[in-house]
Amino acid sequence: MASIRSGARKVICIGRNYADHITELKNARPKQPFFFLKPPSSILPPKAGPVLAPKGVLMHFEVELGCVIGKSLRDFDPADEQGAIDAIDGYCLAIDMTARNVQDEAKKKGLPWSIAKGFDTFLPVSEYIPKAAIPDPHTVDLSLFVDGKLKQSDSTGLMLYRIPRQLADISRVMTLEKGDLVLTGTPKGVGPVTVGETMKAFLKVNDQELARIEVDVAEKGGRYAFQET
């Protein structure tokens, strides 16, 4: 198994897939799943250093279940629940880091989200979880703590659009390839994290821990600084 970082040709993230998260950000509920891309260069493997906070950026965490795709999928049938599971090679825990003020400007001006979502280190992932460890990806408990304080804690059973539908809607637009990573959306509780803080996230099934992320936040440095586009 190649690492998640080296194996991914693309990373596709479902937006607004938990009702209470839509409410907390005052977003409109989508009439169908939508998604966006993060670049593979944003993936931060375990023990690869801190999440880097760009200057002037309000950085938010979003804990999510990730599905690593095991084979090519095109125009997948959303009713084929077993086929969806068969197409998954394994799973990971992931944090979809988001430059919320960059995204807010993009949303207001109708600009793309790629910068807000695509900074280096903006996608911490856990170790790879073999598929057999998760009998049903819709009964997984996700949680995230910042400096020991619980911020997010919900079951993937709360997804508005389940994984077969996600794979169907993505693959009718863009072919899913072996190694691609699909992030399935974040539950409620997203919020800011800043330099000097530590995030811990856990993925459990039946109270058994299958994966964790422990990652600090540090300054990015360099030339980037948030300014108006």
Add this chain to the structure above:
Amino acid sequence: MASIRSGARKVICIGRNYADHITELKNARPKQPFFFLKPPSSILPPKAGPVLAPKGVLMHFEVELGCVIGKSLRDFDPADEQGAIDAIDGYCLAIDMTARNVQDEAKKKGLPWSIAKGFDTFLPVSEYIPKAAIPDPHTVDLSLFVDGKLKQSDSTGLMLYRIPRQLADISRVMTLEKGDLVLTGTPKGVGPVTVGETMKAFLKVNDQELARIEVDVAEKGGRYAFQET
């Protein structure tokens, strides 16, 4: 040299980089470069079949100069003009196909552009152009014809933000890696193309043709049909 399709981990596209193109789409002129991602799965190599038009989609062509990155770049200095050329492995001609009605909805609702830009076959590319064939990427003539009618014809000298600045602004957000493809924006004249039509695009330097794309447009078929998000 791996093919452009197999070598790209990411494709980064500069938006609104020619003044007359900004005017024709009634867009605001950006105060700094911005960019978005297309998935590598959208790349359509030469002779790999037609561009596929999804149901209900108003499809636009955007002819662009592509730069294939030759080495890892992070936080690149925009003043380093020679360094930018050194970081480029070669070039290609490309058409950034865009689902304009999908994008218009995304812009209106503050949604990401990834679907509008990311359909399979939405990035026809020419054969690879060795770097030595283009002494200065800012003196390249791009043109595009639909069924023999000239639609776009301009010099890359009209770019608002030149390539060193583009590589700088991208790489201060996301590390550019060997094989990544950077599309540098489209000049004026973008417009619709429909099933049964043929696009031809040319890249010339000093009236000498260095690359061309010839590609038909056919129906995509399958489950996708444009509907409200």
